Amino acid sequence: MYLIYLLRRDLRISDNPVFHHLQQQHSQFSHVLPLYILSPSQIEVSGLLQDEDSHSPYPQARSRLGKFWRCGPHRAKFLAESIWDLKQSLKDRGSNLVIRVGKMDEVVGQILKQKEFQGKVAAVWMTKDWASEEIDEEHKIERVVKEKCDGKIECKVWDGEEMLLHDDDFASFDRAQVPDVFTSFRKSFEPLRDNIRPPYNLTLSQLPPLPPYVLDQAVPFFIPTTLEQFISAVQNPVLDCGLGQSILHPQGASTAHPFIGGETRAHERIRHLLVSGSISTYKDTRNGLLGQDFSTKLSAYLALGCITARQVNAYMLAFEDGKNCPDFGTRTNSQVDLLKAEGFGKGENKGTSAVRFELLWRDYMRLCMRKYGNSLFSIEGFRGAQRSDSDAPFTKHQKNKLGSDSSYHWSDLSSPDTRTRFTRFLRGETGTGLIDASMRELALTGYTSNRTRQNCASFLAKSLWIDWRLGAEWYECMLTDYDVASNWGNWAYVAGVGNDPRGREDGKSGSEGRKFNPVKQAWDYDFKGEYVKAWIVEFEDIPSSKERGPKGGWVDVMFQAWQVHDIFNHTKDEREREVVSKLKRLEWVNNPLVKIRYQPKGRR
Numbered sequence: 386m387y388l389i390y391l392l393r394r395d396l397r398i399s400d401n402p403v404f405h406h407l408q409q410q411h412s413q414f415s416h417v418l419p420l421y422i423l424s425p426s427q428i429e430v431s432g433l434l435q436d437e438d439s440h441s442p443y444p445q446a447r448s449r450l451g452k453f454w455r456c457g458p459h460r461a462k463f464l465a466e467s468i469w470d471l472k473q474s475l476k477d478r479g480s481n482l483v484i485r486v487g488k489m490d491e492v493v494g495q496i497l498k499q500k501e502f503q504g505k506v507a508a509v510w511m512t513k514d515w516a517s518e519e520i521d522e523e524h525k526i527e528r529v530v531k532e533k534c535d536g537k538i539e540c541k542v543w544d545g546e547e548m549l550l551h552d553d554d555f556a557s558f559d560r561a562q563v564p565d566v567f568t569s570f571r572k573s574f575e576p577l578r579d580n581i582r583p584p585y586n587l588t589l590s591q592l593p594p595l596p597p598y599v600l601d602q603a604v605p606f607f608i609p610t611t612l613e614q615f616i617s618a619v620q621n622p623v624l625d626c627g628l629g630q631s632i633l634h635p636q637g638a639s640t641a642h643p644f645i646g647g648e649t650r651a652h653e654r655i656r657h658l659l660v661s662g663s664i665s666t667y668k669d670t671r672n673g674l675l676g677q678d679f680s681t682k683l684s685a686y687l688a689l690g691c692i693t694a695r696q697v698n699a700y701m702l703a704f705e706d707g708k709n710c711p712d713f714g715t716r717t718n719s720q721v722d723l724l725k726a727e728g729f730g731k732g733e734n735k736g737t738s739a740v741r742f743e744l745l746w747r748d749y750m751r752l753c754m755r756k757y758g759n760s761l762f763s764i765e766g767f768r769g770a771q772r773s774d775s776d777a778p779f780t781k782h783q784k785n786k787l788g789s790d791s792s793y794h795w796s797d798l799s800s801p802d803t804r805t806r807f808t809r810f811l812r813g814e815t816g817t818g819l820i821d822a823s824m825r826e827l828a829l830t831g832y833t834s835n836r837t838r839q840n841c842a843s844f845l846a847k848s849l850w851i852d853w854r855l856g857a858e859w860y861e862c863m864l865t866d867y868d869v870a871s872n873w874g875n876w877a878y879v880a881g882v883g884n885d886p887r888g889r890e891d892g893k894s895g896s897e898g899r900k901f902n903p904v905k906q907a908w909d910y911d912f913k914g915e916y917v918k919a920w921i922v923e924f925e926d927i928p929s930s931k932e933r934g935p936k937g938g939w940v941d942v943m944f945q946a947w948q949v950h951d952i953f954n955h956t957k958d959e960r961e962r963e964v965v966s967k968l969k970r971l972e973w974v975n976n977p978l979v980k981i982r983y984q985p986k987g988r989r
């Protein structure tokens with residue numbers, strides 16, 4: 386009998402509950418069809434049309450409000466690489482990954498209808514995904530399976546086990562009642578290190594073969610036969626992200642996220658973090674802005690399920706206990722020499738503890754998505770849903786405010802002025818250096834740090850007062866590591882409509898709540914302006930920090946370019962005069978979207 390296993394955000398062979406089960410129950414199925422379906426509502430599939438005269442039956446995969454690509458060029462590439470890596474791992478085990486294009490339920494329906502499959506399929510399995518579109522997909526597949534087979538085929542949705550904690554570990558509170566404040570949630574699992582289950586350790590050696598005949602991809606689409614072809618097919622249609630003139634890549638600026646997708650690379654990455662000592666120094670470096678190792682860069686792998694949070698934890702546990710890296714049977718065979726690695730064999734350290742803490746945040750965002758469902762995508766976020774929930778643990782003041790606050794005064798894009806300001810934000814031309822560097826880095830590389838993400842989200846929602854969901858949609862398009870719960874949950878949090886109890890506390894000045902000052906933040910985290918200079922091509926000629934000497938001034942300009950008029954109006958230095966005159970010709974220098982008066986302590 387056949388099994389159809391639909392892979393979604395579980396693109397791995399190791400620590401995968403379905404493959405683990407198959408490894409244990411060898412004879413249950415004679416044939417297994419691992420299937421990945423490119424869903425046309427989430428990824429643009431026109432690049433997979435057989436020829437130029439063919440037309441896609443599907444509308445373009447664009448976002449609801451901003452009409453951005455749902456999956457932009459960076460993630461499209463990473464996804465293609467991850468799918469291909471899994472394909473290779475499955476081939477090594479006597480199987481393969483069959484790729485198809487179309488609505489999930491339709492593709493499954495076509496396969497079940499195929500005469501070679503009739504009476505032979507015993508089960509259709511997939512792992513659970515808690516985002517609303519994916520839940521809809523599951524329901525539709527369940528319906529199709531039921532209709533086509535009169536209840537004779539099992540349709541099972543497995544727990545994907547992609548979180549650090551297990552569902553059964555939430556015994557201290559009903560899963561649906563996850564606390565609305567992270568700290569209360571976190572405290573239920575302390576000490577965290579002792580409360581995490583191990584991943585599955587059985588390595589997948591062999592899988593039953595594919596069914597002897599599998600229907601070809603239906604017209605008008607084709608399935609590429611090489612990775613290069615696959616990447617071009619999913620990337621080419623979305624290369625133009627609608628920003629108009631392309632953003633220039635400054636010479637010498639190198640991406641913090643050069644990583645290739647897939648389970649193999651995910652395990653290489655965590656091994657590198659251990660051997661280089663970066664994991665032990667993580668707590669001190671995590672607010673960095675430049676370079677590959679200031680943070681783990683595991684997010685994109687985790688988002689697609691190339692590695693699980695529990696596997697990351699297992700690596701850290703072994704490291705802390707002075708043991709070799711665990712062997713998950715992936716294609717990452719190389720053992721690394723950890724003996725000289727910082728922190729090896731010395732128990733939990735600040736770095737490993739902080740990584741666990743962040744992975745718990747990831748769980749928390751997922752649980753909140755389960756609890757509040759679609760309200761995650763509404764302008765009032767979780768707060769809208771909480772207003773009707775008298776048990777939400779907010780202060781009386783906050784509850785009163787939530788109860789009466791109908792003034793969510795975020796602008797949509799109906800006015801030309803807002804559209805212009807929003808486009809300048811996306812292009813990194815606001816005139817606020819930290820924001821502009823981050824938005825350009827994001828567009829050019831698909832990654833930007835957590836620190837700058839917080840600043841950009843706060844800037845859009847609380848300085849420009851533009852609908853925060855447009856920012857979330859842009860991130861969905863641009864981020865390599867896009868993850869429904871983490872992205873929308875964090876955006877809502879920063880906008881003040883998520884799970885931040887201080888999010889909308891107004892103090893004295895209206896309902897801004899926790900608001901980041903991007904100039905202060907730039908001074909705190911980029912005090913020489915190196916990050917801003919790296920990503921804003923117009924700052925290329927500004928003397929580097931070594932050349933600048935103690936004179937100052939240029940850093941202020943990089944953080945807020947309009948200050949060039951005040952600081953360098955009368956400079957006599959020929960080189961400076963040239964740079965100044967170039968800058969003074971720029972619209973975003975002369976007319977910044979926001980001017981922030983700020984001087985770091987100890988300066989005039």
Ligand SMILES: Cc1cc2nc3c(=O)[nH]c(=O)nc-3n(C[C@H](O)[C@H](O)[C@H](O)COP(=O)(O)OP(=O)(O)OC[C@H]3O[C@@H](n4cnc5c(N)ncnc54)[C@H](O)[C@@H]3O)c2cc1C
Pocket residue numbers: 671680681682683684685687688740743744746747748750833834835836838839842860864866867868869871872873875876879
């Ligand atoms: C506005 C905004 C949007 C974001 N969108 C996403 C997103 O789409 N996908 C995503 O994975 N993260 C998102 N984050 C969270 C965080 O910025 C990224 O996880 C992190 O920057 C990824 O880099 P890293 O893997 O090096 O993280 P590290 O600092 O090394 O953290 C380790 C892991 O912990 C998890 N993590 C860390 N911080 C958070 C957080 N605040 N919330 C949830 N999980 C976290 C991630 O899985 C990450 O890989 C967003 C944050 C903000 C403020």
